[in-house]
Amino acid sequence: MEKEVWRFVLQQQSDQRLSYLVQKLDVQVPGFRKNGKITSKVRPLLVTQLLKPKQLGRMSNNEVELHEDWEEVVDWDAISEEALVTIEKVPPSLVLFKLLSRGEKEKAVRVYQAWMDQHGIEELLRVEEERKSEFGDEKKVEAETKNEEAIPSPTPVVSSSNEEKRLEKIHKKLEQKIQTLQQELSKVQTEFTEYKKTQKERLDIEKKKVQEQKQETTDAQRACQKVEAALMEKEEAWKLEKKAWEGKLKTLQEENNALHAKLLNPPTPPPTAVEQEVAATVERDEKKKVVLLGNPRNTRIFKDCPCEIRIVEKSDLSSLSIEEGEAVWGLAYKVNDQLLVEAEKRVNQPVARIRTFLELKEKIEKEKGQYEKQTMER
Incomplete structure (x- = not known):
């Protein structure tokens, strides 16, 4: 948008002013000599060269002035943007050029956009031409051009x-x-x-x-x-x-453990004469064979047991096999029911579930009673 504003400013300048800018900035244009005549073909080339970043940078740094009288009269540090938009008699191109040469690019773009919104390009060009004639722009150019001589006139006193x-x-x-x-x-x-x-x-x-x-x-x-x-x-x-x-x-835990051990393993009274005789008979006779699934750890309960107990650890259940005539007991408090069911399928024989250690003791005592009864009947 800044370049568009510069293009508008340069396109509104007379041939004399363009020539002044080309000489001031030492712009080289192929086929154009300084102080030469600016034709309709050369003019666009001059504008294009002046729109290059290097030349725009120099013009933006106040290296050239287009109308010093007007530039000095206006207080550029104090004048507002609204006042510039509504300013009268001064050509729009000179207002925009001064803003751009002071480095106020954004302000110049806003003023130009406000004029475009207010007038449009055709009306803005008409205002430019009217104010140029009122402002006496060409006379100022002639005074600034070094290569032209001042025309004698009866107006010096007035000028002074x-x-x-x-x-x-x-x-x-x-x-x-x-x-x-x-x-x-x-x-x-x-x-x-x-x-x-x-x-x-x-x-x-x-x-x-x-x-x-x-x-x-x-x-x-x-x-x-x-x-x-x-x-x-x-x-x-x-x-x-x-x-x-x-x-x-x-201390209490130790006492509790001791009491628990006594409860699980009560002292065994000395065998009676009948028990001794039964034990001797058991040793002579063939014992009942039992496969016990799960280890009760306390093997003292098997003392004087009329059965031949074969303990199978929980980890060995996957390879369980039994012999003919062996009964199968399962310690349900040591081996979960799913493993016991799998064991039943493996040996194709029911497994007697024993739920607690006391139940195991009772079962052994029951076997003892049955064995003694069979011995008495003999």
Whole structure:
């Protein structure tokens, strides 16, 4: 968009002004000599060369001026964007050129866009031509062109008078600006003094708050240290109490284990005469063969058992096999029911489930009773 604005500005310049820009910027155009006549074919070439980044950069740095009188009269630092859009008598191309040459590219684009929205390109070109004639643009160009001689005219006195008026007007504006700046400076100094005073008061308050917070922090740290010391004492007492309870718990567990062992393994009374005779008979006779699935660990219960017990560990159930005449008992509290079902399928024989250790003892006692009864009948 910036290049489009530059193109508009350059296309509105007269042949004399384009020649001035080409000489000022030392632009080389094939087939065109400096001070030569600008034809309709050469003009687009000149505009194209001036639109190159290097030339645009030089023009954007205020290296050239197109109308110094008007540029000095307008206060470019103070004039608003709205005032530029509604400015009268000055050709739009000169307004845009001054903005671009001051490096105010965005501002120039906005002003150009506002004119396009307001007038359109055809109306804007008409306004450009009208204001050029009113502004006396060509006369200024002739004065700036070094290669042309000034035409004698009875107007020098008028020009000198206009120059004095112009300088006086500039002087008044500068005085007004200086006065305004002095007033603003005085206001800023007053505000700065008040600001310093306010800041000092705020700083004193903040310092006081910081001191109070430091004191509160110190008190809090002391209180925290006391609490930490009390907690450490309680922690040590708790550790000692915990150690004592752990010792008591260990003693109770040992006593409980001993009682449990006595319950599972009660002392066996000496065998009676009948039992001794039965035992002797059992040794002589063939014993009942039992395959026990699962290890009860306590093998003392098999003492004086009339059965020949073969224990199969849980891990060996996958290779279980039985002999003819062997009964199968399964310790359901050692081996889960699914494994017992698989064992039944494997040996094609029902497995007697024994749910608890006491049930195992009762079953052995029952076998003893049956065996004694069979022995008595014999």
